[in-house]
Amino acid sequence: MTEVILHVYDVTNSGSDNTNNAILQINRIFKDGIGVGGIFHSAVQVYGEDEWSFGFCEQGSGVFCCPAKKNPMYTYRECIVLGKTNLSKSKVNQILRELSREWPGNCYDLLSKNCNHFCNEFCELLGVPKLPGWFSTWTASDCCIYIILNFEIEKILN
Numbered sequence: 276m277t278e279v280i281l282h283v284y285d286v287t288n289s290g291s292d293n294t295n296n297a298i299l300q301i302n303r304i305f306k307d308g309i310g311v312g313g314i315f316h317s318a319v320q321v322y323g324e325d326e327w328s329f330g331f332c333e334q335g336s337g338v339f340c341c342p343a344k345k346n347p348m349y350t351y352r353e354c355i356v357l358g359k360t361n362l363s364k365s366k367v368n369q370i371l372r373e374l375s376r377e378w379p380g381n382c383y384d385l386l387s388k389n390c391n392h393f394c395n396e397f398c399e400l401l402g403v404p405k406l407p408g409w410f411s412t413w414t415a416s417d418c419c420i421y422i423i424l425n426f427e428i429e430k431i432l433n
Contacts, residue, residue: 276359279403281394282326284316284349299350312409316349317394319357321401322364327371329393332380338371338393358403370400 285302287295302313318326318341325340344351360367374397382388395405 276361277322277364279357279360279398279401280320280326280343281355281357281398281406282318282320282344282346283352283355284318284346285352286314286316287350288348302352306409310409315352315391315410316346317391317406317410318343318346319394319397319401320354321360322367327397328390329378329383329388330380330390331383335380336375336378337380337383338375338378355407357398360401360403362401367401370397374400 285299287298289295289298298314302315305311306313306315316328318328320326320343324343326343326346327338327340328346329337330339331337341347344354362370374393378388378393391406391410398405
């Protein structure tokens with residue numbers, strides 16, 4: 276048995292300091308303040324020092340790994356121990372190969388097939404609980420509306 280760890284990042288890769296700061300503010304208010312969600316990237320660590328996640332790419336698999344807690348595209352937030360898997364390292368590697376085929380990067384969709392959906396499926400196959408409920412309570416469209424409104428208000432005020 277080995278521990279399965281969920282790594283959580285704030286999504287701060289927009290290229291705009293204003294947008295990134297708005298996202299951090301959303302996450303502080305909604306996740307930290309009232310516990311209902313935010314805009315997050317997730318990755319799962321099992322057997323080893325790497326974490327596994329999913330993202331967009333034009334060709335090939337969207338499944339990728341990087342050193343745990345060190346994804347350069349996002350701001351690391353926290354880890355959550357989800358439980359222990361009874362699966363062997365070779366079985367986990369087999370699952371990752373299968374997921375790599377089933378999750379091509381060009382099928383990424385912000386609302387229906389993103390890193391959080393991938394992590395949920397991976398966790399289910401590992402036999403541990405899925406992501407906490409607050410991951411899915413804040414929809415991407417809600418976040419986009421908030422960011423656009425914030426940006427437009429800022430333009431008017433400046």
